[in-house]
Amino acid sequence: xxxxxxxxxxxxxxLLQAIPTVLGIVILNFFLLQLAPGDAADVxxxxxxxxxxxxxxxxxxxxxxxxxxxxxxxxxxxxxxxxSLGFSPRYGMPVADLIAQRLPGTLTLMAVALLxxxxxxxxxxxxxxxxxxxxxxxxxxxxxxxFYSIPSFWIGLMLIVxxxxxxGWLPSGGAATIGSRLTGWPALLDKARYMVLxxxxxxxxxxxxYARLTRASMLEVKNQDFVRTxxxxxxxxxxxxxxxxxxxxxxxxxxMAGMHIGGMLGGAxxxxxxxxxPGLGRLAFEAVMGRDFTVLLGILLLSSLLVIIANAAVDxxxxxxxxxxxxx
Amino acid sequence: xxxLLQVDNLTIRFPRAEPVRDLSFDIGQGETLxxxxxxxxxxxxxxxxxxxxxxxxxxxxxxxxxxxGRDLLKLxxxxxxxxxxxxxxxxxxxxxxSLNPVMTIxxxxxxxxxxxxxxxxxxxxxxxxxxxxxxxxxxxEKRVDDYPHQLSGGMRQRVMIAIAVACxxxxxxxxxxxxxxDVTIQAQVLDLLDTLRxxxxxxxxxxxxxxGVVAQWADKVVVMYAGRKVEQALPGDLFNNPLxxxxxxxxAASPRLKNDFHYRDGALSEIPxxxxxxxxxxxxxxxxxxxxxxxxxxxxxPQLTVPAPDRLVACPFTSPIKAVPHAAALSL
Numbered sequence: 033x034x035x036x037x038x039x040x041x042x043x044x045x046x047l048l049q050a051i052p053t054v055l056g057i058v059i060l061n062f063f064l065l066q067l068a069p070g071d072a073a074d075v076x077x078x079x080x081x082x083x084x085x086x087x088x089x090x091x092x093x094x095x096x097x098x099x100x101x102x103x104x105x106x107x108x109x110x111x112x113x114x115x116s117l118g119f120s121p122r123y124g125m126p127v128a129d130l131i132a133q134r135l136p137g138t139l140t141l142m143a144v145a146l147l148x149x150x151x152x153x154x155x156x157x158x159x160x161x162x163x164x165x166x167x168x169x170x171x172x173x174x175x176x177x178x179f180y181s182i183p184s185f186w187i188g189l190m191l192i193v194x195x196x197x198x199x200g201w202l203p204s205g206g207a208a209t210i211g212s213r214l215t216g217w218p219a220l221l222d223k224a225r226y227m228v229l230x231x232x233x234x235x236x237x238x239x240x241x242y243a244r245l246t247r248a249s250m251l252e253v254k255n256q257d258f259v260r261t262x263x264x265x266x267x268x269x270x271x272x273x274x275x276x277x278x279x280x281x282x283x284x285x286x287x288m289a290g291m292h293i294g295g296m297l298g299g300a301x302x303x304x305x306x307x308x309x310p311g312l313g314r315l316a317f318e319a320v321m322g323r324d325f326t327v328l329l330g331i332l333l334l335s336s337l338l339v340i341i342a343n344a345a346v347d348x349x350x351x352x353x354x355x356x357x358x359x360x
Numbered sequence: 361x362x363x364l365l366q367v368d369n370l371t372i373r374f375p376r377a378e379p380v381r382d383l384s385f386d387i388g389q390g391e392t393l394x395x396x397x398x399x400x401x402x403x404x405x406x407x408x409x410x411x412x413x414x415x416x417x418x419x420x421x422x423x424x425x426x427x428x429g430r431d432l433l434k435l436x437x438x439x440x441x442x443x444x445x446x447x448x449x450x451x452x453x454x455x456x457x458s459l460n461p462v463m464t465i466x467x468x469x470x471x472x473x474x475x476x477x478x479x480x481x482x483x484x485x486x487x488x489x490x491x492x493x494x495x496x497x498x499x500x501e502k503r504v505d506d507y508p509h510q511l512s513g514g515m516r517q518r519v520m521i522a523i524a525v526a527c528x529x530x531x532x533x534x535x536x537x538x539x540x541x542d543v544t545i546q547a548q549v550l551d552l553l554d555t556l557r558x559x560x561x562x563x564x565x566x567x568x569x570x571x572g573v574v575a576q577w578a579d580k581v582v583v584m585y586a587g588r589k590v591e592q593a594l595p596g597d598l599f600n601n602p603l604x605x606x607x608x609x610x611x612a613a614s615p616r617l618k619n620d621f622h623y624r625d626g627a628l629s630e631i632p633x634x635x636x637x638x639x640x641x642x643x644x645x646x647x648x649x650x651x652x653x654x655x656x657x658x659x660x661x662p663q664l665t666v667p668a669p670d671r672l673v674a675c676p677f678t679s680p681i682k683a684v685p686h687a688a689a690l691s692l
Contacts, residue, residue: 257452257454258457258458258459258460261459261460261520261523262460262471263413263444264411264413264449264450264452265445265523266441266444266445266446266472266475266476267445267475268441276460276463279462279463280460353462355509356461356507
């Protein structure tokens with residue numbers, strides 16, 4: 033019971049601390065976006081191809097874009113205080129609805145990518161640590177360096193070229209077969225097929241990071257006294273690695289993974305664009321191109337919340353992995 | 361009767377050094393052998409060699425380690441694993457870091473039982489509680505779910521002992537088990553080890569640099585210097601009549617062993633120099649620090665001689681007992 037109480041208390045504190053953070057992010061971003069040339073009316077007028085001064089002024093006044101900046105900010109914050117993210121002039125619908133449509137796609141993509149990254153990274157890192165300095169370690173080091181340095185959009189394109197165009201194994205974009213009326217298991221399988229390439233492109237960079245991190249961290253743990261104790265008990269090398277080294281080595285990796293959740297949102301923008309994945313990242317990209325700042329602010333707000341929640345979750349995982357943290 | 365453990369001419373080699381050279385000793389069943397010497401004399405490496413847990417760079421260059429009639433150096437990794445933790449167990453110097461910080465102590469004790477005695481999880485954790493009781497940890501039913509950081513240093517060393525004796529080993533190697541502990545706890549832990557030794561009929565290799573510990577708990581003492589055995593004796597003989605200049609220096613530097621001596625009464629004597637000077641020394645490794653060194657000491661490494669029954673010394677100039685020169689027939 034005390035454990036649950038402690039968890040509850042931690043969460044409440046995290047949420048309270050989140051409020052000023054989120055507010056700061058919103059206000060800062062609001063001013064940053066004002067620096068971008070043009071507004072939604074410009075873009076819409078440009079797309080329409082013909083617009084008069086009057087119609088543009090009408091557009092601006094309808095969306096409140098003609099108000100002074102501070103008044104606009106006031107309106108936005110007022111909306112937020114009423115739990116509304118505002119209205120998108122471009123899509124003609126509430127921002128909250130827009131985000132709600134796209135959020136699940138991004139969340140699943142991120143979750144799958146993170147899972148792949150951690151699983152693959154830890155496995156490869158363990159291999160590298162086990163064979164440290166020998167050929168498997170060298171080879172994997174080269175690969176991880178490659179994945180670390182290649183931008184994800186290029187990996188995405190190459191994966192499409194190879195697996196979609198040449199081999200024809202996997203779809204090159206989208207999130208599900210359009211017009212298919214699959215339900216249940218086959219539908220899930222169909223979605224999974226669409227998930228493979230984008231999730232892999234997003235994950236590979238992080239695979240490289242986690243592999244190197246796992247390697248370093250395991251090599252460090254390996255020299256600690258309790259590992260010698262474990263060998264002195266008569267455990268097999270595999271038993272020592274799995275039960276004693278790995279769990280201790282995972283602690284820094286969870287920290288990094290928590291920090292990467294925010295970064296992954298950024299990476300999702302690129303990957304979703306490459307794979308025309310209907311997610312938040314692509315929405316953000318479109319919002320930037322369309323100068324649709326209410327949508328962009330809504331996404332930024334949500335992302336910051338997501339990162340805060342992820343960090344809180346990582347803290348909990350930490351406390352579970354390392355009993356010394358819970359004791360403090 | 362053949363000794364439980366017999367080490368013959370053990371030499372441990374690193375790429376650029378030989379930290380243990382030509383070391384021989386043996387231990388009978390239920391006996392306590394103390395190996396003493398300052399840091400760097402090769403005590404801990406000897407212990408790790410017995411467990412076959414030497415660091416990767418170190419190799420046993422030559423010698424034999426016979427345990428219960430089998431040469432440990434000829435066993436393969438699997439056979440050695442079966443001995444480790446079951447027949448030969450080890451306690452390390454640092455109780456603070458020798459336990460896995462993210463595992464409860466109960467599970468760490470249970471692990472060794474699961475590996476060697478194939479106990480189920482439940483049976484193993486019940487035995488873990490019994491073992492905690494055996495090593496005198498209060499409220500073992502509660503403590504079994506504690507993590508190492510919740511225990512004091514002395515308690516952790518007791519847990520280490522519980523792990524070590526879990527499978528009733530024939531030989532327990534204790535590598536400076538009390539060095540990291542409070543003085544008041546030291547005696548408790550050593551008493552516990554001695555009690556367990558009698559209850560479980562284990563032989564104990566007690567590695568220490570504390571001569572007070574030797575006087576109280578050992579049956580036989582090996583004094584090491586720079587990787588070699590320089591003297592071997594029964595504790596009484598060693599303290600009453602040290603033969604090797606190094607042993608004499610050690611005893612003179614030890615405050616507790618002189619009656620009525622207080623550190624305020626005068627400065628303790630010290631052995632000048634450091635063990636580093638033994639590196640690359642052609643003759644006796646102790647020569648650079650020895651007060652009675654003569655020119656001939658630099659010619660060759662002194663052989664172990666038998667100046668009296670149950671004694672060995674590696675110095676030809678030991679005055680009190682007349683040295684018997686040829687050591688060829690010795691089998692100690």
